[in-house]
Amino acid sequence: MTAALFAEQLLNGIQLGVMLFLIASGLTLVFGIMNFINLAHGSLYMAGGFVAAIVYRYTGSFALAVLVAVPAAAAIGVVMERLVLRRFYGRGHLDQVLVTFALILIMNEGTRMIFGPAPLLIGLPAMLSGSVEILPGVGYPIFRLTILLAGLLVAGLLYLIIMKTRLGMWVRAGASNRPMASAMGVNVPVIFSLLFAVGAALAGLAGIMAGPILSVQVGMGEPILILALVVTVIGGIGSIRGAFIAAVMVGVVDTFGRVLLTPALGSMAIFILMAAILTFRPKGLFPVHG
Amino acid sequence: MADITAFSTSRKDALAAVALIAMLALVPPAAWLLHDPFLVKVATRIVIFSLAAIAINLVLGYGGLVSLCHAGLFGIGGYVVGIAAFHVSEPIHLGPLVLGGSSDLAITLPLAMLVSGLMAMAVGAISLRTSGPYFIMITLAFNQMFYYAAIALQKYGGEDGLQILSTITLFGVDVGNRYRFYYVALAVLALATLLLGRAIGSRFGLILRAAAENETRVVVVGVQPWAYRLVAFTASGVLTGLAGALLAASQQFISPVDMAWDRSGDLVVMAVLGGIATFWGPILGAATFIALELMLSSWTQHWQLVFGLIILAIVVGLRGGLVDLLRLIMPKPAGKTT
Amino acid sequence: MTHDVLDIAGLNKWFGGLRATNDIMLSVREGEIHAIIGPNGAGKTTLLSQIQGLLRPDDGYIKLDGEDITYEPAHKRARRGIARSFQITSLISEFPVITNAALGVQARLGHSFRFWKQAGSDLELLEPALEALRLVGLDRRAGSLVRDLSHGERRQLELAIALAQKPRLLLLDEPMAGMGRQDTSRMISLIAGLKGQYSIILIEHDMDAVFTLADRISVLVAGHVIKTGTPEQIRNDADVRAAYLGH
Numbered sequence: 025m026t027a028a029l030f031a032e033q034l035l036n037g038i039q040l041g042v043m044l045f046l047i048a049s050g051l052t053l054v055f056g057i058m059n060f061i062n063l064a065h066g067s068l069y070m071a072g073g074f075v076a077a078i079v080y081r082y083t084g085s086f087a088l089a090v091l092v093a094v095p096a097a098a099a100i101g102v103v104m105e106r107l108v109l110r111r112f113y114g115r116g117h118l119d120q121v122l123v124t125f126a127l128i129l130i131m132n133e134g135t136r137m138i139f140g141p142a143p144l145l146i147g148l149p150a151m152l153s154g155s156v157e158i159l160p161g162v163g164y165p166i167f168r169l170t171i172l173l174a175g176l177l178v179a180g181l182l183y184l185i186i187m188k189t190r191l192g193m194w195v196r197a198g199a200s201n202r203p204m205a206s207a208m209g210v211n212v213p214v215i216f217s218l219l220f221a222v223g224a225a226l227a228g229l230a231g232i233m234a235g236p237i238l239s240v241q242v243g244m245g246e247p248i249l250i251l252a253l254v255v256t257v258i259g260g261i262g263s264i265r266g267a268f269i270a271a272v273m274v275g276v277v278d279t280f281g282r283v284l285l286t287p288a289l290g291s292m293a294i295f296i297l298m299a300a301i302l303t304f305r306p307k308g309l310f311p312v313h314g
Numbered sequence: 315m316a317d318i319t320a321f322s323t324s325r326k327d328a329l330a331a332v333a334l335i336a337m338l339a340l341v342p343p344a345a346w347l348l349h350d351p352f353l354v355k356v357a358t359r360i361v362i363f364s365l366a367a368i369a370i371n372l373v374l375g376y377g378g379l380v381s382l383c384h385a386g387l388f389g390i391g392g393y394v395v396g397i398a399a400f401h402v403s404e405p406i407h408l409g410p411l412v413l414g415g416s417s418d419l420a421i422t423l424p425l426a427m428l429v430s431g432l433m434a435m436a437v438g439a440i441s442l443r444t445s446g447p448y449f450i451m452i453t454l455a456f457n458q459m460f461y462y463a464a465i466a467l468q469k470y471g472g473e474d475g476l477q478i479l480s481t482i483t484l485f486g487v488d489v490g491n492r493y494r495f496y497y498v499a500l501a502v503l504a505l506a507t508l509l510l511g512r513a514i515g516s517r518f519g520l521i522l523r524a525a526a527e528n529e530t531r532v533v534v535v536g537v538q539p540w541a542y543r544l545v546a547f548t549a550s551g552v553l554t555g556l557a558g559a560l561l562a563a564s565q566q567f568i569s570p571v572d573m574a575w576d577r578s579g580d581l582v583v584m585a586v587l588g589g590i591a592t593f594w595g596p597i598l599g600a601a602t603f604i605a606l607e608l609m610l611s612s613w614t615q616h617w618q619l620v621f622g623l624i625i626l627a628i629v630v631g632l633r634g635g636l637v638d639l640l641r642l643i644m645p646k647p648a649g650k651t652t
Numbered sequence: 653m654t655h656d657v658l659d660i661a662g663l664n665k666w667f668g669g670l671r672a673t674n675d676i677m678l679s680v681r682e683g684e685i686h687a688i689i690g691p692n693g694a695g696k697t698t699l700l701s702q703i704q705g706l707l708r709p710d711d712g713y714i715k716l717d718g719e720d721i722t723y724e725p726a727h728k729r730a731r732r733g734i735a736r737s738f739q740i741t742s743l744i745s746e747f748p749v750i751t752n753a754a755l756g757v758q759a760r761l762g763h764s765f766r767f768w769k770q771a772g773s774d775l776e777l778l779e780p781a782l783e784a785l786r787l788v789g790l791d792r793r794a795g796s797l798v799r800d801l802s803h804g805e806r807r808q809l810e811l812a813i814a815l816a817q818k819p820r821l822l823l824l825d826e827p828m829a830g831m832g833r834q835d836t837s838r839m840i841s842l843i844a845g846l847k848g849q850y851s852i853i854l855i856e857h858d859m860d861a862v863f864t865l866a867d868r869i870s871v872l873v874a875g876h877v878i879k880t881g882t883p884e885q886i887r888n889d890a891d892v893r894a895a896y897l898g899h
């Protein structure tokens with residue numbers, strides 16, 4: 025592997041990691057605070073991608089696509105939470121798995137019904153197409169670089185909110201001690217909805233970012249959801265910092281695995297990584313719950 | 315006098331299981347009378363998935379563990395049968411050693427059980443150290459790993475799956491015949507149902523079930539649940555692999571699609587649909603699932619949407635599965651109050 | 653001098669900044685009922701959980717029959733003969749009463765990797781289980797479901813499971829909590845009947861019960877044992893009166 029290829033793949037890996045973080049952060053917070061396992065989180069990622077693709081098709085504006093799709097994903101997330109998921113917070117994990125599994129079927133098939141089975145494409149605005157030189161003689165697509173930077177920015181922002189603001193304090197209190205959070209007088213239902221909206225928006229954003237690289241299609245949410253679950257488990261459920269480190273780790277390992285081995289074997293690499301980590305640390309790298 | 319045997323498998327449960335198996339045994343004659351061999355094909359699928367569903371229910375309903383890697387274990391069983399058959403025409407040369415393939419079920423089914431059991435044990439050993447949501451996520455991840463492993467098997471068809479070209483036999487007897495194969499599969503299901511029905515009422519079952527409801531209680535009387543769960547998980551993997559092996563043999567084909575993660579979800583749905591509180595409920599669930607799938611898919615191409623809504627309705631409403639529905643319909647036995 | 657079944661020294665447990673048990677020194681003699689009294693939140697349950705192995709002490713040691721078990725896992729200690737009835741009942745509600753008791757029997761009969769014979773008709777399990785139920789006066793309810801039991805009956809079943817383990821050391825965490833007067837006096841005579849056969853740590857807020865039953869009493873205040881003595885000594889101790897009985 026040449027230095028140029030290495031640099032390119034490293035960036036690709038980090039960029040995948042950043043995208044995974046956007047998805048996993050919602051997952052891990054929702055899980056850590058509500059003790060709720062949401063398999064349908066990948067559907068929000070898909071929703072973001074589809075809304076963006078449609079807006080792009082009719083307006084031709086990538087910026088507008090982002091501006092519409094992120095709130096749309098958040099709205100879909102909130103509807104999902106209010107209408108269905110809210111009833112399941114107190115229930116066992118089996119019911120949670122079943123209900124979110126049902127939602128996946130409904131969302132996937134519903135999307136197929138409306139938009140058809142063919143993948144949709146999101147084009148790039150002129151400003152973001154083309155590439156820049158990252159090393160002498162080595163170009164890297166501007167769009168991927170933008171994703172990387174935007175993702176890092178969002179990740180940093182999220183980290184600041186969680187660690188420095190009052191809202192973040194509630195969220196952290198909730199993640200490590202749920203009864204304590206209610207006792208502190210935190211308005212739990214509102215926080216839950218808000219959290220769900222944020223998680224959905226981030227997943228939707230990731231879906232938009234994936235659009236121009238992969239294609240937007242039905243079922244795109246599940247493979248990425250499973251990767252995000254792996255990230256969550258490795259990082260330690262409920263830990264934002266853990267999610268970030270694990271996401272980058274998984275992104276890089278997955279990317280290099282696919283390049284160095286065959287794509288299928290490379291895809292196995294992260295699961296082996298997960299198994300190895302869990303063998304020594306069953307609760308992940310940064311466990312939050314005791 | 316109080317009924318002190320109330321814990322173990324009751325006569326009623328045994329009767330229900332026997333009735334279900336007997337009804338399945340009547341399908342081929344019925345198909346013959348109706349000149350509808352397609353019925354046997356459907357019933358074969360029902361029998362095979364019933365086996366997988368009662369197998370997953372050992373960990374799900376009795377162990378309280380939501381496993382999402384069972385499609386992977388199912389597929390491993392299938393691939394063992396497929397790969398063994400593949401090598402009938404192309405023996406493996408390991409230095410001086412020559413390993414021939416086989417498409418005799420007397421060899422390949424035990425082999426499939428062994429391999430899927432070992433895999434289940436490995437997955438269990440790692441994932442059972444955790445509990446609840448971690449367990450769910452980790453098993454799901456392992457399912458995906460098995461899925462990619464199957465795709466990586468380029469030699470055996472990769473993404474396209476593996477065709478079985480040689481004739482399937484059992485102790486040298488050709489069981490390619492649909493009717494004959496059906497009774498082989500049904501016999502396997504009957505045996506597995508009997509074994510599971512005994513196991514859940516045994517001392518082993520008592521520990522497994524008690525730990526599912528109240529782990530602390532089990533620990534403080536002096537039992538470490540981990541080993542019991544691992545045995546249950548492994549046994550469940552063995553039977554699930556066996557089901558996958560039967561599927562591969564019956565359709566002479568196995569592919570990564572059979573082990574996709576949503577198939578694991580399907581298995582959980584089958585068990586829940588029938589009712590996870592009894593060992594025979596999942597048979598009912600598998601039959602209903604497959605019948606529904608068939609009916610809905612002939613009605614609309616978007617049947618998965620309807621299916622999702624049905625699952626949603628069940629989770630929101632019918633907590634005990636179809637078994638509950640039966641209880642509602644059937645008159646209460648006299649003299650008993652609840 | 654009588655032999656000590658349990659011997660604890662320097663036991664500390666911190667919950668964050670809260671020192672729930674503070675340098676506890678305690679012993680239980682063969683066959684005695686050693687009562688532990690103290691106000692709510694004194695650390696009594698926390699102490700029992702450490703003896704039993706559900707909580708890990710931060711330092712100090714716990715010895716059973718002279719052997720150090722401080723860091724042994726709970727299920728192994730149970731095998732050695734430590735049994736507990738919980739302050740908050742901890743039962744298997746989907747099982748019949750007798751099967752709950754059978755759980756205590758089964759655990760001491762060696763491993764449970766037996767897959768064929770039905771536990772529900774296994775006399776090796778049922779007879780001792782029924783015997784334990786008879787001891788606590790619950791044998792007539794053997795076939796009922798736990799969810800149909802009254803609060804008092806559940807407390808009795810807690811004790812029956814512990815007795816079914818044929819323990820060496822019995823940890824009773826407020827066995828009369830929440831019981832009516834009649835159930836309470838039954839439970840008192842029941843425990844009185846166990847006296848001498850088992851070594852018992854009894855946590856109880858009901859002072860009549862404690863002074864009737866106990867051979868020795870330790871007073872726990874804010875995680876620390878401020879006094880250990882006979883009921884007579886405790887009743888007349890000025891510090892104890894000030895700290896606890898006097899309120």
Ligand SMILES: Nc1ncnc2c1ncn2[C@@H]1O[C@H](COP(=O)(O)OP(=O)(O)OP(=O)(O)O)[C@@H](O)[C@H]1O
Pocket residue numbers: 667670672690691692693694695696697698699739
């Ligand atoms: N798991 C825990 N985490 C944090 N604090 C705890 C925990 N368990 C108990 N505590 C605290 O430790 C102190 C001692 O509690 P403990 O339950 O041992 O008291 P107790 O003497 O049994 O009280 P009671 O008479 O009410 O049963 C209390 O202040 C309690 O809030």
Ligand SMILES: [Mg+2]
Pocket residue numbers: 696697698739825
């Ligand atoms: Mg207490």
